[in-house]
Amino acid sequence: MSDGLCGEFRPGHFDGVATVVAKLFLQTRADLAFFSEKDFQQLHVVRRLVRDLDIPIEIVACPTVREADGLAMSSRNVRLSPEQRLAAPKLPEVLSTSAERLSAGAPAELVLAEARQAIIAAGYNKRYPHGDGRLAEVG
Numbered sequence: 001m002s003d004g005l006c007g008e009f010r011p012g013h014f015d016g017v018a019t020v021v022a023k024l025f026l027q028t029r030a031d032l033a034f035f036s037e038k039d040f041q042q043l044h045v046v047r048r049l050v051r052d053l054d055i056p057i058e059i060v061a062c063p064t065v066r067e068a069d070g071l072a073m074s075s076r077n078v079r080l081s082p083e084q085r086l087a088a089p090k091l092p093e094v095l096s097t098s099a100e101r102l103s104a105g106a107p108a109e110l111v112l113a114e115a116r117q118a119i120i121a122a123g124y125n126k127r128y129p130h131g132d133g134r135l136a137e138v139g
Contacts, residue, residue: 012041014041018049021033021046023054031058032057036061037072039074043061071085071089071092084123091119
């Protein structure tokens with residue numbers, strides 16, 4: 001279920017998420033469940049879980065709430081070093097700029113190359129989403 005996600009760097013994490021969420025859904029029999037878009041990978045796993053197990057619940061993706069500088073609000077932000085905290089808002093900035101450029105008609109290949117360079121320059125080295133829901137190495 002977590003193929004192509006950062007699960008390879010966090011063995012068992014998404015299996016645990018899926019188990020807990022499946023139990024919650026089956027025990028509560030809720031009609032709706034709300035998950036933040038902040039954790040793209042978790043949202044992906046939950047949607048796939050619901051689809052694969054045919055659980056009758058609607059998953060509602062909620063917009064990410066952000067700090068003034070653009071960083072997604074999270075209780076885990078306190079774990080960032082000062083350098084990481086300074087770099088963290090660069091990702092949503094790059095994504096926003098890229099979306100604007102694409103909307104203005106800039107070639108996708110150029111925008112993607114520029115975004116990769118900006119993300120790497122900001123110090124990121126993790127995986128990022130493709131438009132089709134897959135994740136891949138940047139660079």
